[in-house]
Amino acid sequence: MTGLRRVLVANRGEIAVRIIRACHAADIEAVAVYSDADEHAQWVQMADDAVHIGRSAAQKSYLDPDALLKAARSTDVDAVHPGYGFLSENAAFARAIDEADLVFIGPPPAVLEQMGDKAAARRAAEAAGVPVVPGSGPITDPADAPRAALELGFPLLLKAAAGGGGRGIRTVRDVEELLDVLPGAQAEARSAFRDATIYLERAVPNARHVEVQLLADELGKVVHLFERDCSVQRRRQKLLEEAPAPALRETTRQTITSAAVRLAEHVGYRNAGTVEFLVDSDENFYFIEMNARVQVEHPITEAITGVDVVAEQLRIAGGAPLALDQDSIECRGVAIELRINAEDPARAFTPTPGDVTALHLPGGPGVRVDTGISQGDRISPFYDSLIAKLICWGTDRQQAYARARQALAEFHVEGVASTVALHRRLTSNAELADGPVHTMWLEKVLADD
Known part of the structure; x- marks a missing residue:
């Protein structure tokens, strides 16, 4: 049980479904929101109440803080869960929720501000004794960029x-x-984040992307739920994730999880969050950023620990202290998550919106599917192209990947192109099975085709 009574789910798709299920399991009422495009969506039907918040474009609905606040006030909720994406890491939105005497199910606004500013987050990591990739400070004037770049040395990442x-x-x-x-990077930053400020960071060749899942309560207690490897990416977007990270030395695992906990304690973190690192071929690791929200890939952490991350979010937001002790959290087996997107890998992963004319989801031991899509639904061009997340657990990597291959053989989507066939190839790839791979591995595999 938690101290919450009724929660507004300020999101859509599979994460809205996930949050509503967690609310109902905790005897909490869930209120859904929906745009014109989502009027008949699965999560709208599941919720105890639902509110129309605007037009199909995200800026006119799920990214409209005033519409979401109005929905919260009109439905007598006592908390708002932002899920991931949209306004989940928006400090101004979190502050507005607080000022409305509602509970924001996430970290405090000040923490969102600090960790959302990548330069400030780097400074916090350094102050907490967490290694960071050498980089510049914030750059607003393009004329300052060449000098900063020459001081750092190439190759660099512009972020x-x-x-x-x-x-x-x-x-x-x-x-x-x-x-x-x-100019293009600044324009994209201004469009996506309403802030054109960029910074430079030295590139780490052949790096792995490893992240640590954290939970922190209102009393300041922080625990980690081990780590995930998210190195299989295309265009820097994750496609396949695995927990725990394969072939990571135990000393590195202990050091990297301790560093993540230390950073969370240093910034006064609350609720669920993830600290992301680059790990080089010698297992030196460097802080990238902190995702101050629940992650898309949280189910694989749940699979290896047995901890319901979203349920813990609700408990913490309701004022309950963490009942978990670090020594009691065990890592059992291996889990992988495959993101099934409505995209065409043969056309540079171009989104393929349209009607899902047929959808058959797999099952069996160790298989979980998280989705907000049903047969007959439309994949909208207005939002992310995710159809479903396929999560497969096994006692070891061999069993987890074998279950994934069987599940993918059963997974059928018609009406839109999808990444199912690509995942069938990936889960049969000997190089990936031997593990680990780096963040540019998939692009190399695709280029060699």
């Missing part, structure tokens, strides 16, 4: 200071290339 999720990142190998891509 949006207010960014996340791989948006706005460019790799540059010399000053000429930097000056060429800088």
Whole structure:
């Protein structure tokens, strides 16, 4: 049980379904929101109440804080769960929720501000004794970029200071290339995050992307739920994740999880969050960013620990202290998550919106499917192209991947192109099975086809 009575789910798709289920399991009423495009969606039907919040475009609905606040006030909720994406890491939205005497199910606004500013987050990591990749401070004037780049040395990554999720990142190998891509990177940052500030970071070759899942209560207690490897990416967007990270030395695992906990304690973190790192071939690790929300890939952490991350979010937001002790959290087996997107891998992963004319979801031991889509639904062009997340657990990597291959053989989507066939190839790839791979591995595999 938690101290919450009724929660507004300020999101859509599979994460809205996930949150509503967690609310109902905790005897909490759930209120859904929906745009014009989502009027008949699965999560709208599941909720105890539902509110129309605007037109199909995200800026006119799920990204409209005033519409969401109005929905919260009109439905007598006592808390708002933002899920991931949209306004989940928006400090102004979290502050508005607080000022409305409602509970924001996430970290405090000040923490969102600090960790949402990538330069400030780097400074916090350094102050907490967490290694960071050498980088510049915030750059607003393009004329300052070449000097900062030459001081750091190439190759470099150009990143949006207010960014996340791989948006706005460019790799540059010399000053000429930097000056060429800088205007576009700033424009993308301004469009995506309403802030054109960028910064430079030294590239780490052949790096793995490893992240640590955290939970923190209102009393300041922080625990980790081990780590995930998210190195299988295309265009810096995750496609396949695995927990725990394969072939990671135990000493590295202990050091990297301790560093994540230390950072959370340093910034006064609350609720669920993830600290992301780059790990080089010698297992030196470097802080990238902190995702101050529940992650898309949280189910694989749930699979290996038995901890319901969303249920813990609700408990913490309701004022309950963490009942988990670090020594009691065990890592059992291996889990992988495959993101089934309505995208065409043969056409550079171009989104393929349209009607899902047939959908057959797999099952069996160790198989879980999280989705907000049913047969006959439309994949909207207005939002993310995710159809479903396929999560497969096994006692070891061999069993987890074998279950994934069987599940993918059963997984059928018609009406839109999808990544199912690509995942069938990936889960049969000997190099990936031997593990680990780096963040550019998939692009190399695709380029070799």
